Amino acid sequence: MAEVTFNESHFRRANHTVGAASILYLWLPESFWGVPKLVIPALSITIMTLGEIVRFKYGIVFKGLRSHEGSQISSFYWYALAVVLLLVLFPVEIAAPCIFLLAFVDPLAGETRNSGRPLLAASSPFLCFLLGILIFAIFGYSGKLLVIAATASAIGVAAERLHIPKVDDDLLLPILPALYLVMASWYVSLPAFDPMLIGGLI
Numbered sequence: 001m002a003e004v005t006f007n008e009s010h011f012r013r014a015n016h017t018v019g020a021a022s023i024l025y026l027w028l029p030e031s032f033w034g035v036p037k038l039v040i041p042a043l044s045i046t047i048m049t050l051g052e053i054v055r056f057k058y059g060i061v062f063k064g065l066r067s068h069e070g071s072q073i074s075s076f077y078w079y080a081l082a083v084v085l086l087l088v089l090f091p092v093e094i095a096a097p098c099i100f101l102l103a104f105v106d107p108l109a110g111e112t113r114n115s116g117r118p119l120l121a122a123s124s125p126f127l128c129f130l131l132g133i134l135i136f137a138i139f140g141y142s143g144k145l146l147v148i149a150a151t152a153s154a155i156g157v158a159a160e161r162l163h164i165p166k167v168d169d170d171l172l173l174p175i176l177p178a179l180y181l182v183m184a185s186w187y188v189s190l191p192a193f194d195p196m197l198i199g200g201l202i
Helices: 008-027 039-058 067-071 075-089 092-113 118-122 124-138 145-161 169-184 195-200
Strands: none
Touching: 008 075, 008 092, 039 075, 075 092, 075 169, 092 118, 092 124, 092 145, 092 169, 118 124, 124 145, 145 169
16 A cells, blocks of 8 residues: 655645635625624634744644744744735735735745746746736736736735745735735726625635
8 A cells, every 4th residue: 555645845735725715704794693704814813823822832843834934933824814914904806816826826836946847947937927817817807907917916926935034925925916906006996806706716
């Protein structure tokens, strides 16, 4: 019988893609029995924060963490923080595609860059850029808005390669394009997005 091995990089990337389902939050009514739905992201990030505190206090290391994350905030936490910030602080037409950028562009970057194939590794930024444009197109960025989509995608791809001490690209990749889109929305109307349409995307 073949031995089943645990591939930590594939585990992390699988978690990234599953995170796209977080935009199901957009489907939820504004409150449940008088309790606002904001309780969900607030409780989620609180639990994650407490988990990180416990991990640091007791030196807990779990599968899926990269070697340098044993002594600093984990990428899982940065990912959760980015998703919560997008869902809570940004309008739907910005939050939804930027969450998808994080969920799909980041894993593609890792897989292609570390593929061991020189040509594929060299084309990694371009492939990620194209995927980013496709994601924005799915969310209604078309026509003249494709220029904005291309710029946001390029910012996301560049953010994935940034190395800022103590700050993970899982935060930068979606948040920097989101901030750019906020500024772009001051001058042009971004596509209205109906959360009910996402059923066909997940």
